[in-house]
Amino acid sequence: MTGFTTLLYKELLRFWKVAFQTILAPVVTAMLYLLIFSHVLEERVQVYPGVSYTTFLVPGLIMMSMLQNAFANSSSSLIQSKITGNIVFVLVAPLSYLEFFSAYLLAAVIRGMVVGIGVGLVTVWFTDLPLMHPFWLLAFTMLSTGILAALGIVAGMWAEKFDQLAAFQNFLIMPLTFLSGVFYSIHSLPPFWQATSHWNPVFYMIDGFRWGFFGHADVAPALSLLVVGVCFVAISGFTLLLLKRGYKLRH
Amino acid sequence: MTAAIKVAGLVKQYRQARALDGVDLEIRQGEFFGLLGPNGAGKTTLINILAGLARPTQGSAHVMGFDVARDYAQSRRALGVVPQELVYDPFFTAREVLRVQSGYFGIRDNDDWIEHVLHNLGLTPHADKNMRALSGGMKRRVLVAQALVHKPPVIVLDEPTAGVDVDLRQTLWQFIRSLNEEGHTVVLTTHYLEEAETLCERIAMLKQGRLVALDSTRNLLARRHDHQARFRLDGEPPAALGLKRGQGICWQYGFKEYVELENLMAGLRAEGIKVLEMQLIEPDLEDVFTEIIQNA
Ligand SMILES: Nc1ncnc2c1ncn2[C@@H]1O[C@H](COP(=O)(O)OP(=O)(O)O)[C@@H](O)[C@H]1O
Ligand SMILES: [Mg+2]
Numbered sequence: 086m087t088g089f090t091t092l093l094y095k096e097l098l099r100f101w102k103v104a105f106q107t108i109l110a111p112v113v114t115a116m117l118y119l120l121i122f123s124h125v126l127e128e129r130v131q132v133y134p135g136v137s138y139t140t141f142l143v144p145g146l147i148m149m150s151m152l153q154n155a156f157a158n159s160s161s162s163l164i165q166s167k168i169t170g171n172i173v174f175v176l177v178a179p180l181s182y183l184e185f186f187s188a189y190l191l192a193a194v195i196r197g198m199v200v201g202i203g204v205g206l207v208t209v210w211f212t213d214l215p216l217m218h219p220f221w222l223l224a225f226t227m228l229s230t231g232i233l234a235a236l237g238i239v240a241g242m243w244a245e246k247f248d249q250l251a252a253f254q255n256f257l258i259m260p261l262t263f264l265s266g267v268f269y270s271i272h273s274l275p276p277f278w279q280a281t282s283h284w285n286p287v288f289y290m291i292d293g294f295r296w297g298f299f300g301h302a303d304v305a306p307a308l309s310l311l312v313v314g315v316c317f318v319a320i321s322g323f324t325l326l327l328l329k330r331g332y333k334l335r336h
Numbered sequence: 337m338t339a340a341i342k343v344a345g346l347v348k349q350y351r352q353a354r355a356l357d358g359v360d361l362e363i364r365q366g367e368f369f370g371l372l373g374p375n376g377a378g379k380t381t382l383i384n385i386l387a388g389l390a391r392p393t394q395g396s397a398h399v400m401g402f403d404v405a406r407d408y409a410q411s412r413r414a415l416g417v418v419p420q421e422l423v424y425d426p427f428f429t430a431r432e433v434l435r436v437q438s439g440y441f442g443i444r445d446n447d448d449w450i451e452h453v454l455h456n457l458g459l460t461p462h463a464d465k466n467m468r469a470l471s472g473g474m475k476r477r478v479l480v481a482q483a484l485v486h487k488p489p490v491i492v493l494d495e496p497t498a499g500v501d502v503d504l505r506q507t508l509w510q511f512i513r514s515l516n517e518e519g520h521t522v523v524l525t526t527h528y529l530e531e532a533e534t535l536c537e538r539i540a541m542l543k544q545g546r547l548v549a550l551d552s553t554r555n556l557l558a559r560r561h562d563h564q565a566r567f568r569l570d571g572e573p574p575a576a577l578g579l580k581r582g583q584g585i586c587w588q589y590g591f592k593e594y595v596e597l598e599n600l601m602a603g604l605r606a607e608g609i610k611v612l613e614m615q616l617i618e619p620d621l622e623d624v625f626t627e628i629i630q631n632a
Contacts, residue, residue: 091436336390
């Protein structure tokens, strides 16, 4: 095994060993959202013609779960290692910062995808989801979870305590994911909030992802892919820069 | 031959503390080297810089000729560090931890060496227990094993026996000594000076980030050429004899040549004072250490 594959393997094993918390729990949470919102809104809201509200909701929920879990994986793994001190085992090894980045990123992306597949499989019982553009779905999945995984690395490096990480999660990640059109189409919003939503990268992740299923979207999918791709490159570059400097990892 | 460790002009400034204040040090290959100093002297900081865990403010550090910043991959392959803190990964068993650590160094199929290390550290019966379930002493052994997975030519142990049972100390030193005999360079920091005295060929002493002594253990011990004798007497000797009051009812006498002791005895006999008990005290590293640190 090379350093990279070992670190990836260790990161995968880490969440796999506690799959109850890291995979099953988020799937159940997504289920609860689906049950409640679809029960309340099914009869009242129709976002796209011919698409029931429940069906509309599912892709957003899948994407939201994937994003939150990708972020949770890299950030909590890093902060745990920092607080318990066992991060030194990785830091004394001859791993490059690129290997470090790729391993943490990929493990988080995989965790996000496993949760996403879990949510997807369970929702099959509730609704019939078309699958119009699978390759676009894959592209949006990889890039979007990649962005949150990288953000998780940054947050994990930056935070010194668990409550700092929780603040990052509650004041940045949660609002961005909730205010991105998971539960509604932004066309139903007042103009001001519609305009604001266009500044939220998560909006493009969810809109593009939804397009992959229905072939319907609020903005052109190519634009969404471009925005998400640019964000991924930018946050990755930023994360790599911090890692190269050893920001808060090497004194 | 390339030095196992070479640091030059090493300075490390933390926000408040100057942990290292211009250290120059060369440790030869194959040496068993002691790095001593009171708490906060900068020992751990020096080790962290060698391992790439901290970056120097000024100066350079090389391990087996490899710059710790520029040639970090080679310098880290050459170095095995047992950290001072008792850190572990609670998700894994001891054996898993060692396999993973081998992988970080790009080593596949390391099981034979892993078994060898586990065996020599008395860890075999605990190898498949989760790290959380191991006692402090056992966790410390795993830390040592982890530092050795890649057979590093230079091994650094940062207070490996602090708060550890006698059993581990013996097992550990036996194994580390055998590695040293096979040619591995060993650097040790410890609070137990008798450990340094018996194990280390050469010793450096740090105080407030500066090197205050660097010499062979034998030369350091020879610095205290004074001998000391402690007496219990049945009367009070006159001051002229040069005896000083020691602890309790004891009297102490410092001398350089044993002839002086004869003169003292003659003086005591002339005064009619009997010697009830007598004890000779040889200087040890503790004395030398205290003296050097106090005078530095
Ligand atoms: N991460 C750090 N941040 C700030 N100060 C530090 C840090 N690590 C060590 N120091 C300071 O540097 C000095 C040397 O510490 P250290 O190298 O741990 O000493 P030793 O290992 O000899 O006991 C101390 O004053 C300590 O407080
Ligand atoms: Mg220390």
